Amino acid sequence: MSAVAIINPETSQISIEAELVFYGKYATEDLAQKIVLEINQMWNEPNAKLQLGSTLFDIVFDIKYTCLGNSEVLSKVLNNTEYAVNFIRIEDKNIAERSMMGFGLGENSGHWLITDQLGESTTAAHEFGHALGLPHPEQLDYRFSGNPPIMAPRGTIVDADFQWNPLAEAGAFGGTMRPIFRRVRSSEVLLVLRGLNPENLGILKIGKLTNQLFDEIGRPVALNKDLTFE
Ligand SMILES: [Zn+2]
Structure with a gap:
């Protein structure tokens, strides 16, 4: 994901903003809304703060979405220069067999699976991280x-309470983390802002623009203006 962090000394607020552009067979308004709600709620939950100079800043996540058809997403990706914009295809399967965000960290292009209970668990918030x-x-x-x-x-x-099976021995079958129990920690929010330079405030660009689209099963699509994209 790429994003921008806007530092506003007047309101003592750092707002981390991103727009998720969803496309693909399962990119419905309903699902998009649930995903974005999960991300905003979870990442705002710790009420993280950052001291810069004499000011204690509140860190606020403000993530928005749009759902686009394939031809609209193609024209948007070809022209995109904004760090706030991310392209995420939603399908029911892919070659990686998991929701992914490109091939490296910080990319603004992904392929997510509805089978990961997006918007109903913690997967969307984890992938966002x-x-x-x-x-x-x-x-x-x-x-x-x-x-x-x-x-x-x-x-x-x-701890046992956060395992799939609280009675299982730690590390044994059933004795590992059930993902629903994950929570965003303040330290993780601060990691997102590690590139912030206190000498040079204003807008921080986070991540990188790969502006990649994926086909139905998660293979990267070679982009050019003549492409018809399915
Ligand atoms: Zn992961």
């Missing part, structure tokens, strides 16, 4: 520290 350049944490054992962080991957060790 990858999209903003956050990797999985190196720490894979979050026992005795509350809910696991949003960037924790499947297989993470957690």
Whole structure:
């Protein structure tokens, strides 16, 4: 995901803004709304703050969406120079067999699967974190520290209450993190803003513009203006 962070000293607010452009067979208004709600709610939940100079800034996520047909998305991607804009195809399967955001961290193009319970679990918020350049944490054992962080991957060790099966032994079958229990931590919000230069405030561009479209099963499409895209 690419995004922009707008630093406003007058309101003491840093607002992280992005527009998710959804396309593909399952890119419905209803689903798009649920996904964006999940991302905004989860990333705003820790009420993260950042001290810059003498000002304590509130960090607020403001993510919006649009759903476009294939020909509209093609003309938008060919002309896109805005860091706030991301292109995400939604289908029921792909060659990676999981929701992905391009091939590296911070790309503004992805292919997500409805089978990942987008908007009903924590997957959309987790993918959003990858999209903003956050990797999985190196720490894979979050026992005795509350809910696991949003960037924790499947297989993470957690307190029994946060396991698939609270009765399973830690690390055994059923004894790993059930993703629904992940929560965004303030430290993860601050990681998103790690590129911020206190000497040079204004607008921070986050991520990179790959402006890539994917076909139905998640293969990158070579873009040119004559393309008819399905
Ligand atoms: Zn992940």
